[in-house]
Amino acid sequence: MAEIKILSEAELREAVTLDRDAVSCVEDCFRALATESIIMPPIMSLDIAEQNGEVDVKTAYVPGFDSFAIKMSLGFFDNPKLGLPSLNGLMVLFNAKTGQVEALLLDNGYLTDLRTAAAGAVAAKWLAREDARRVGVVGAGVQARLQVKALALVRDLAEVRVWARDAEKAANYAAEMTEDLQIPVSVSASIEAAAAESDILVTTTPSKSPLVFASALHSGLHITAMGSDAEYKNELDPPVLADCDLYACDRRSQCEILGELHHALAAGAVSAETVVPELGEIIAGRVPGRSGPDDVTVCDLTGAGVQDTAIATLAFQRSQDKGAGTVFTS
Secondary structure, eight states, rough: EEEEEEEEHHHHHHHSSSSSHHHHHHHHHHHHHHHHHOOOOOOOOEEGGGGGGEEEEEEEOTOSSSSSEEEEEETTTTHHHHTTOEEEEEEEEEEEETOOOEEEEOTTTTTHHHHHHHHHHHHHHHHTTOOOOEEEEEOOSSHHHHHHHHHEEEEOOOOOEEEEEEEHHHHHHHHHHHHHSSSSSOSSSHHHHHTTTTTTEEEEESSSSSOOOOGGOTTTTEEEEEESTTOOOOOBHHHHHHHEEEEEOOHHHHHHHHHHHHHHHTTSSSSSSSOBBBHHHHOOOOOOOOSSSSSSSEEEEEOOOOHHHHHHHHHHHHHHHHOOOOOEEE
């Protein structure tokens, strides 16, 4: 008989939080993606247009890890009208040697949120200016909150500006984040205004049309775009990728299909021959990152399966240490 640990969202929240260990965990997995023989198949996606929903299945095997995860992430974006969250999902953890199921992580998307925010912090750590202190945020949802909290782990933030389509949500965000971060958080009248006063701009929306245009770029700016995780999503106007000094992504082959790179290639703003470094290659020192304080840098994060195996493994280990979870015997 096999024993399977079942962990609830509450237990996972207790075990792992958005801290420096989580950021280091994701940073290490990006480095491994550039240096190890990781097996990471393309994302399996299911779009349910009539319900404004999508399902993504991601996984990766990392040599040396005792386990690997298969993650099912669901986004049904009309759910708030029903009083339900937009995102949910779960992860299944398997023993890397035997293939036996070790755990069901019923996180409802919590671990995905965590590793996505941690990836934003890693991108800023390696690409934003060392003295970057001002942040602009596009969007006012869960990731808009978590991305900034993660940035505070790698940069000494002084102020935040937020823009969202819904002015009430932007105002609520500003009030809540001012209290949480203990720094000034204000609402900007436009994305251009938020970008103009920021060293780091983070886009966190499921937008289907560009929100950030090349006119918003200025010396020293770093942009982390993490909303374009499906081929129909697009936050950056294609010329942004052509006009910046350095464009990097989490996985080129993936971003060519569903990231900001996908739209830039389709528009002819970037050619198929353009060298596009991956974040892990920069972390590993295989390719250069920011060359100076005046560079404009962009990082395109579509979410890699290796992040899911990394955060699931960390959560399971911490849960084991706490003796958390319910054991199910199959």
